Every structure is written in structure tokens, then in C-alpha cells.
Amino acid sequence: MVHKDTIVEYIGSSETVANRLAAQGIELYYHNHHIEFEKYDGQFLLDIMKNSTSKLGFELESLNS
Incomplete structure (x- = not known):
């Protein structure tokens, strides 16, 4: 994921999978790094x-001191 085009392609593929899973009642989430x-x-x-998807959820990691 070093180029913006690669990122947009990846998120498009993830959105397709998220839509397929949603039809089965399953939610797909992306965990950040x-x-x-x-x-x-x-x-x-x-x-x-986030702005390129409507079905893909996001699970954000928080840092606690």
C-alpha cells in the first residue's frame, strides 16, 4: 500500500467483499496499523x-499510556 492507486484498488475489492458478506448478515471490518x-x-x-466505502467497517486501535 505505497501508492494511492493501490490503496483505492484495495478498498474497492474490500467493499465488494463487504457487500457479499452483508448479504449473508456478516460485517467486514478493517483493523488499522x-x-x-x-x-x-x-x-x-x-x-x-473511509471515504471510499459504505459497507466496510473500521476497528481503530487506541494506545493507552
Whole structure:
């Protein structure tokens, strides 16, 4: 996931799978890592992903001190 085009392609594939699973009553979630906070064209990868899907859920990891 080093190029924006690769990211958009990946999220499109994930959205397709999420829609198939939703038809069976199953929700698909993406769990973040560090790379989602890289910026592409001034946007965080996580925002690009979030804005490119309607069915894929997101499980965000929080850091506790």
C-alpha cells in the first residue's frame, strides 16, 4: 500500500467483499496499523479509505499510556 492507486484498488475489492458478506448478515471490518496515518495528496490514508466505502467497517486501535 505505497501508492494511492493501490490503496483505492484495495478498498474497492474490500467493499465488494463487504457487500457479499452483508448479504449473508456478516460485517467486514478493517483493523488499522501505522501506515493508515501516512498522507497522500494531503489526506490521511485512513480518511481516503473511509471515504471510499459504505459497507466496510473500521476497528481503530487506541494506545493507552
